[in-house]
Amino acid sequence: MAKAALIGVLGLSYSSFLKCHPENLLKLFNTVNRGVVENPKPQYPASSWMSVMEIAEMRGRGFYTHFGTPRLILESGAAVVNLPITNPSYGSYSIPYDLSVHYEDEVREVVENVLKEVERRPVIASISAIDRFLHYRPDIRCEIYKAVDVGIGEILEALKDFVLFSPYGEPMGEEGFHESHGVYLSTMPRPRERDTVKLRDLGLLFLSMLHSR
Amino acid sequence: MFSLSEDDPELQRILDKKLRGFLRVKAERESVHRQSIRDLDGDNFKDFVTNNDLAVVEFWAPWCAPCYVISPILEELALEYKEVVFGKLDVDSHPRIAEAYGIMGVPSILFFKNGRAKGLLVGLTSREEIEARLEWLKLHS
Numbered sequence: 263m264a265k266a267a268l269i270g271v272l273g274l275s276y277s278s279f280l281k282c283h284p285e286n287l288l289k290l291f292n293t294v295n296r297g298v299v300e301n302p303k304p305q306y307p308a309s310s311w312m313s314v315m316e317i318a319e320m321r322g323r324g325f326y327t328h329f330g331t332p333r334l335i336l337e338s339g340a341a342v343v344n345l346p347i348t349n350p351s352y353g354s355y356s357i358p359y360d361l362s363v364h365y366e367d368e369v370r371e372v373v374e375n376v377l378k379e380v381e382r383r384p385v386i387a388s389i390s391a392i393d394r395f396l397h398y399r400p401d402i403r404c405e406i407y408k409a410v411d412v413g414i415g416e417i418l419e420a421l422k423d424f425v426l427f428s429p430y431g432e433p434m435g436e437e438g439f440h441e442s443h444g445v446y447l448s449t450m451p452r453p454r455e456r457d458t459v460k461l462r463d464l465g466l467l468f469l470s471m472l473h474s475r
Numbered sequence: 476m477f478s479l480s481e482d483d484p485e486l487q488r489i490l491d492k493k494l495r496g497f498l499r500v501k502a503e504r505e506s507v508h509r510q511s512i513r514d515l516d517g518d519n520f521k522d523f524v525t526n527n528d529l530a531v532v533e534f535w536a537p538w539c540a541p542c543y544v545i546s547p548i549l550e551e552l553a554l555e556y557k558e559v560v561f562g563k564l565d566v567d568s569h570p571r572i573a574e575a576y577g578i579m580g581v582p583s584i585l586f587f588k589n590g591r592a593k594g595l596l597v598g599l600t601s602r603e604e605i606e607a608r609l610e611w612l613k614l615h616s
Contacts (some may be wrong), residue, residue, distance in 0.1 A: 280602075
């Protein structure tokens, strides 16, 4: 079975690609389909990810406490890893949305969980390290990018099809404020390359990718 | 009694508040950096390139990933080259201006000296290439 995943990295931004030189991400940038995710301020991790999962625009500040199985899980049969729709996160690996888990530990655990799950079914996973830390520690931006870049490299090496995205760009000070453009890098071409990618499009693109295999 | 250990939630709230204040100031400073690149449109484009000795204009589009990669370089250069003005024009919103200058793709960086187009860089361009072009224009009429 061909392996496929939807990987979201909160806060990942094209604007740091030349500053931090993430080797794997730059290689992807030059070799796969790329685009720009558009998500206006204010942006929050839970509602941004829930927009992807429900294939509908969701707004709101807090984490979810009561919800049914999101549409994208029902329609894809995917395993989920570390989705920040709840706090602690939702899925086979779960961490609180604060600074208590080191970024390297999060990346390592997400990689392990994705590689384990993707042997049996598609995977939807999130890495929150950039968003969790850069609001408070912009001085370690490139160290975090390096950890994320290495982890992404390990995951994508094992996959045939993927959508790698960020629901918004880098933190800009206060909670809820980030660059309004995120990353889209994928083996899946988009029907209209001269459109920005909306959050609700990402779930549909993932489903199209699964159905086209 | 108050307990001021590292685990104290009150202390943590105070520290978080101070940190947020610091980050707000930092974000405001970064915003000033971004403002150093002027948004151009049909109303201000001509004046921008004719009223300044040296002007650099990035032609970009909201869907263009390389445009977001290159924009921090231009922001840095705008802060360093005080004698040069930097602007950006959205080609989707202002296609006629882009056509008038023969812009075929984004990102494209067009250099102006005394109101006349003097050079074009197309695609993802390094800081060194942009700087080399600027230095050349400063020396040559």
